[in-house]
Amino acid sequence: MVNAKLICIGDELLIGQTINTNAAWMGSELNQHGIRVAESIAIADQPAAILSALENALEEVSIILITGGLGPTKDDLTKHTLAAFFNQELVINDEVMARNRAYFESRGLPFLETNEKQAELPSGCRVIHNMRGTASGMWFEWRGKVVVSMPGVPYEMQGMMTDEIIPSLCQYFKCPRIVHRTILTTGVGESFLADRIAAWEESLQKDSIHLAYLPSPGMVKLRMSVYGGSDAQLEAMRQRELELLGLLGDTVYGFDEDTLITVVAKRLKELGATLSVAESCTGGRISHELTSVAGSSAYFLGGVVTYHEQLKSNLLDVDPQLIAEHGVVSREVAAAMAEGVRKTCRSDYALSVTGVAGPDALEGKPVGYIWIGLSTPDRTFAQDFQVGRSRQNNISMATWAALNLLRKEIL
Numbered sequence: 001m002v003n004a005k006l007i008c009i010g011d012e013l014l015i016g017q018t019i020n021t022n023a024a025w026m027g028s029e030l031n032q033h034g035i036r037v038a039e040s041i042a043i044a045d046q047p048a049a050i051l052s053a054l055e056n057a058l059e060e061v062s063i064i065l066i067t068g069g070l071g072p073t074k075d076d077l078t079k080h081t082l083a084a085f086f087n088q089e090l091v092i093n094d095e096v097m098a099r100n101r102a103y104f105e106s107r108g109l110p111f112l113e114t115n116e117k118q119a120e121l122p123s124g125c126r127v128i129h130n131m132r133g134t135a136s137g138m139w140f141e142w143r144g145k146v147v148v149s150m151p152g153v154p155y156e157m158q159g160m161m162t163d164e165i166i167p168s169l170c171q172y173f174k175c176p177r178i179v180h181r182t183i184l185t186t187g188v189g190e191s192f193l194a195d196r197i198a199a200w201e202e203s204l205q206k207d208s209i210h211l212a213y214l215p216s217p218g219m220v221k222l223r224m225s226v227y228g229g230s231d232a233q234l235e236a237m238r239q240r241e242l243e244l245l246g247l248l249g250d251t252v253y254g255f256d257e258d259t260l261i262t263v264v265a266k267r268l269k270e271l272g273a274t275l276s277v278a279e280s281c282t283g284g285r286i287s288h289e290l291t292s293v294a295g296s297s298a299y300f301l302g303g304v305v306t307y308h309e310q311l312k313s314n315l316l317d318v319d320p321q322l323i324a325e326h327g328v329v330s331r332e333v334a335a336a337m338a339e340g341v342r343k344t345c346r347s348d349y350a351l352s353v354t355g356v357a358g359p360d361a362l363e364g365k366p367v368g369y370i371w372i373g374l375s376t377p378d379r380t381f382a383q384d385f386q387v388g389r390s391r392q393n394n395i396s397m398a399t400w401a402a403l404n405l406l407r408k409e410i411l
Helices: 021-030 047-060 078-085 096-105 115-119 156-172 190-196 198-207 233-253 260-271 285-291 309-316 320-326 329-346 392-411
Strands: 001-007 035-041 063-066 090-092 121-122 126-129 137-142 145-150 176-186 210-216 217-225 252-255 275-277 300-305 349-355 369-375 378-387
Touching: 001 021, 001 047, 001 233, 021 035, 021 063, 021 156, 021 176, 035 047, 035 156, 047 063, 047 078, 047 145, 063 156, 078 121, 078 137, 078 145, 090 329, 096 115, 115 121, 121 137, 126 156, 137 252, 176 210, 190 198, 190 210, 190 217, 190 233, 190 349, 198 210, 198 233, 217 233, 233 252, 252 260, 260 285, 260 392, 275 285, 275 329, 285 392, 300 309, 300 329, 309 320, 309 329, 320 329, 329 349, 329 369, 329 378, 349 392, 369 392, 378 392
Parallel strands: 001 035, 001 063, 063 145, 275 300, 275 349
Antiparallel strands: 090 121, 126 137, 137 145, 176 217, 176 252, 210 217, 349 369, 369 378
C-alpha cells in the first residue's frame, strides 16, 4: 500500500475547541482506495510548525495531505509557507479570481481585498478548484511524492477529495485494490469474542485476510480486509464470513454501514408492527435514537419518560405496591412498565428500561445495574444487565441492550 500522512493545521484543534473530524473522514476514504494513513497530527498555524511537520513527512511517506490555514485572514499562513518551501512565488490566478468574484456577487456581497488575496497561489502548483467555497487547494509534486493542501472546512475539503484528489492520487501511485467486510456484533465483549473465534482467526493467515477488532460501547465491529482483491481472495473472504457467522450466531446484528436502529426499523416495517417505549434511567435516549431514522413514524408510536416512581403508577398503571415490595429497579417493575406503555399506546411491542445510571447506588443495587422489559403480542418478560460505572456510558449501553433485546425477539 501507499503510505500517507495527514497534517491538520489549526490552534482550534489543539485547544479542543474543534474536533478533528477531517482526519477521521480522510482516513476512512483513503483506506478504501488502497492508501494507508501512517500518521495523523494536528499542529499550530505557524510557519515553523508547518515546515517541521512537512519536512518530517517527506522523509517518511509518499503522500502528505494538509488541511487548514487557507482562509483570507492574516493568521492563515499555510499558503505562504508552502510557496516558500517549494521556492515559488505567489501569483494571481485569473480563473480563481473570476470564480471567487462571481461567488460573492451572486450572493449580493462585496468582493473585498482580503477575498482577492485568496486568488494568489504558488506559481508552480496545480490548482484544485473549490466548488463549495473560495479557498483553492494546491497540489505539489516533489521527488516522486505528492503534497496537497486543502481548506479545513469539512464540507469543502470532502468535495475536493472526492471529486479530484483521491482519483488523481490513485492514478499517480497506481493504488492497489482493497476490500473490507465489516461484521457488527453486540451483547458480547471484545475479549470473549476473541476467545470464541480464536481458532478461526488463526486460520485467516493462509488466505491473507486481515482482521481488526473495533470495539465501542455496547458493540464490537469485526473488519475483514484483503489487499489486492483478486477473485480468489474475495471468494475466500466470503467463505470465511460464513464460518464466522456460524460461530457468532445472534450476536451479529448487521454488516458494514448497518446500525442497530436501522436493523430494528427494517424488521418492524417488514412485520407491519408498531413500538412504544417507557424509559426511566435512559431519560428518553431510546426514543431519540428511534426517531433519528427517517420514516420512524411508520412503526414508532411514541414513548414516556417516567423518571419519578409516581409517574410509573400514574402514566403506566404500575401498582404502587409492586414498587414498594420489589423496588423501582426490578424485574417486576420493568415488566409492568413495558406492559403498561404497550396498552396505553396500543402498540404491538413495547420496551421499558429502569436502572441505576449512577454515580450513586440505589435500593442496594450497584451502579450500572438495569432491568429491561419487553412486552409483545404473546408475552411480557424482563431481563437484567450489569453494564458499567460511568453514567453516560451506562445510558448508552442500556439503550443498545434494550434495542438488541427487541431485535432478537422480532427476528
